[in-house]
Amino acid sequence: MKGKAAVLVTILILVMSTMVSGCSNSTDSGNTSESDKSLKGQTVKVLLSAGDVGQFNAWKARSKEFTKKTGIKVKFIETPYENLLENITADGVALGGAYDIVAHPDTMGSSIKQFLEPLDNYIKRDDFDLSRWPDAYLDLSTFNGSVYSLPVRAHVQMLFYRKDIFDRLGLNPPKNWSELEKVSKRITEKTDLYGIVPYYGAGKNGQNLYMWTSYLWSNGGGIFDKNYKPIFNNNEGIEATKRYIDLLVKDKVAPPGSVTFGEQDSRTYFKQGKAAMWLGWWWVYSEFNDSKSSAKDVVGNVAFTSVPGWKGKQSRTNVSTFPLGIMKGSKHKEAAWEFLKWLSKPDLELNIVKDSLTDKSPSDQHSPVITQKGNLRNKQLNELSNGFYNVAADSLGNARTLPKIKEWPKIADILSSAISKMATGKPVKPVLDDAAKEVEQLMKKSGYYD
Amino acid sequence: MKNKLFKYILLIPALVLIASTTIYPLMRSFWISLHDWDLKESLTIGPFVGIDNYVRAFSDSQFWNSILVTLIFTVSTVLITLALSIAVALLLSKEKRHLSFLRAVLIIPFAMSPALVGYSWRFMLNPDYGLFDKIIGFFIPPLADIVWLGTPQTAMIALVSVVVWIWLPFMSLMFISGLMGVPREVFEAAQVDGASSFQTLFRITIPMLRPIILIASILMVMFTLKAFDPIVTLTQGGPGDSTEVLNFFIYKTGFRFFDMGYSSALGYILAMITVGFVIIYMRRLAKGDDWN
Structure with missing residues (x-):
């Protein structure tokens, strides 16, 4: 009996040691230089978030021109937004090369930068001009002085409203939060629509923070002070948060379901024609006016304005990027860089948007996304869009970004959970105080106050 | 001697498979749990702690x-x-033709992917266009x-x-097979002795189902402790952190916050809770021939 056990244990140990040595060898792969290889015939695999995004569809359609010109093939792989981080992490840890280029929200940047290839050498070698993008965008792609991604997709927040409803009730688009509450109440009382549809749901990579920070920042509040001590529970923070939560809890101008909504749920609600206002990223503007994705009453009736602020104070909105970076484990880094350079061409994004506005491209390729400074103030573009990009450029001037620290995913989760709790009716101050305490402990543990 | 060795050689493929998919990840994650490894900082394991x-924790x-x-x-x-599954089993365990059809239909919810079930229920519970929400509102207006x-x-x-909806069919089938295996003579004898239905249920049926209840409850505890898909698809741990079970907390710590050492330790704590529960439960409740 003992003999049998010994034989089994010996076999097991042999198997394990073979595996361990096998695993340790595998981590060294993926570092070969490709500069001397021809790029023709190589395939660049690009990971995108799924969701029938117009700009992504336009890239897919137009990448054929890139392939024709360079001989480099491009394969787009889509994954649900919720799984993006897991997919990048799994491939990044293994240096597997499953993806050459990955699109990701800027808030993930600090977490995944170690899986990305720094682009400094490529930028320097090819004299690639970064100044085409606003500094705020570039800053979200830069860590420890190195650029890790290019902000070819970026968003500014705007307030979208149903022009037909506003006209019918003789309302003007709100310029501050108190006007927003007034028109919301009026719309909720006089029509079968809710005034506004926010998104308070927990999780979903902290989507419920963006509208909250617009309230917070425009009231002179903030998440941290300059020493990274949480200040979102100070007087300005409490006042701003109460006002934001009261849309649902006290004023009841938001649908009850918004307590569970993520950004997409609330957008869908607006597209169904059940709410008169929606605050969020500008890229959805083309969706709102697309008959394939919005209700009949909504299409052609959606107008835009800048995000409101507090009366007498400056409006401050969010800016967010969805940049593209090259994976460290990529086996085709040079080809990937060529594709990134092509995607960054000012003419490409300009043409995508112009073709959307003039209906030259199919509706699933419509995109309003402009990231480059030269294009934002483009006269023809602003004429075609009724000044949409001028409004966006103005908002961009006052915009802020969420903190770019490696602890952010955890902090975003604490704040997202707190907002969700308050939206269920929990009192604002104690919940914010608890969240601040938790954030402070986390920052202390990370050595911020040493 | 050659014959003796040969059977061990035949075991090698299975051992390789088990070692690569179970034993190695288990050992590796235990090793990681003893280190401070922040994946945001480094791709290699950090210092031993x-x-x-x-x-x-x-x-x-x-x-x-x-x-x-x-x-x-x-x-x-x-x-x-x-x-509920005992109740369903009592209803469906009779040997009748239409009941055998119902027993086959019963398995359908179990055959669906838990993630799909979660998403479907999320839609059905939506307050604006959810089917379930509308049905509840129709029958019980105060809940509308x-x-x-x-x-x-x-x-x-x-x-x-x-x-419950996901696991009810499987558990019901377990109890149905258990009930159908109970000798009819026992129930006939109880009837002859004048036992009421209530007495038959609590004095005969449930005691005779004891071994199956034991196995079913152990399995159910393990299945529930590792439930993950319904939480991700239905609530994401919210509102706030009110439905954040340990399993989801481990996932968040590891794959959202990249705190791999702590996440591995939490994984082991969950494993210890599960194993601990099974051992205590078996010792307390499994006496003698309950397993036979």
Whole structure:
């Protein structure tokens, strides 16, 4: 009996040691230089978030021109937004090369930068001009002085409203939060629509923070002070948060379901024609006016304005990027860089948007996304869009970004959970105080106050 | 001698498979749990910290919240599933033709992917266009305005109901097969002795089902403790952290916050809880021939 056990244990140990040595060898792969290889015939695999995004569809359609010109093939792989981080992490840890280029929200940047290839050498070698993008965008792609991604997709927040409803009730688009509450109440009382549809749901990579920070920042509040001590529970923070939560809890101008909504749920609600206002990223503007994705009453009736602020104070909105970076484990880094350079061409994004506005491209390729400074103030573009990009450029001037620290995913989760709790009716101050305490402990543990 | 060795050689493929998919990841994750490894900082394991990650869990309020949520979720799910599945089994265990058809239909919810079930229920519970929400509102008007996933209590009720819905068919089939295996003579004798239906149920049926109840409850506890898809698809741990079970907390710590050492330690704590429960339960309840 003992003999049998010994034989089994010996076999097991042999198997394990073979595996361990096998695993340790595998981590060294993926570092070969490709500069001397021809790029023709190589395939660049690009990971995108799924969701029938117009700009992504336009890239897919137009990448054929890139392939024709360079001989480099491009394969787009889509994954649900919720799984993006897991997919990048799994491939990044293994240096597997499953993806050459990955699109990701800027808030993930600090977490995944170690899986990305720094682009400094490529930028320097090819004299690639970064100044085409606003500094705020570039800053979200830069860590420890190195650029890790290019902000070819970026968003500014705007307030979208149903022009037909506003006209019918003789309302003007709100310029501050108190006007927003007034028109919301009026719309909720006089029509079968809710005034506004926010998104308070927990999780979903902290989507419920963006509208909250617009309230917070425009009231002179903030998440941290300059020493990274949480200040979102100070007087300005409490006042701003109460006002934001009261849309649902006290004023009841938001649908009850918004307590569970993520950004997409609330957008869908607006597209169904059940709410008169929606605050969020500008890229959805083309969706709102697309008959394939919005209700009949909504299409052609959606107008835009800048995000409101507090009366007498400056409006401050969010800016967010969805940049593209090259994976460290990529086996085709040079080809990937060529594709990134092509995607960054000012003419490409300009043409995508112009073709959307003039209906030259199919509706699933419509995109309003402009990231480059030269294009934002483009006269023809602003004429075609009724000044949409001028409004966006103005908002961009006052915009802020969420903190770019490696602890952010955890902090975003604490704040997202707190907002969700308050939206269920929990009192604002104690919940914010608890969240601040938790954030402070986390920052202390990370050595911020040493 | 050659023959003796040959059977061990035949075992090698199975051993390779088990070692690569179970033993190696288990050993590796235990090793990681003894280190401070922040994946945001480095691709390689950080410094050795001994049992610090395990100690850290006990002073972490989020960990204790997830333990409480897990306890409420597990106890409610297991008790409701067992009670309902015994009731369903009692209804469907007769040997009649139409019942055998119903028994086959019963398995359908179990055959569906848990993630798909979660998404479907999320839609069905939507306060604006959800089918379930409308049905409830029609039959019980005071419940029409409830946002099921919008408050901590109703979100937990919804989550427990969905997990019960997933596992009820499987558990019912276990009890049906158990009931159909009980000799009819016992029930006939009870009838002759003048036992009421209530007495037959509690004095004969349930005691005779004891071994199956034991196995079913152990399985149900394990299935519930590792439930993940319904939480991700239905509530994402919310509202707030009211449905954040330990399993989801481990996933968040590892794959959202990249705190791999702590996440591995939490994984081991969950494994210890599960194994501990099974051992205690078996020792207390499995006496003698209960397993036969």
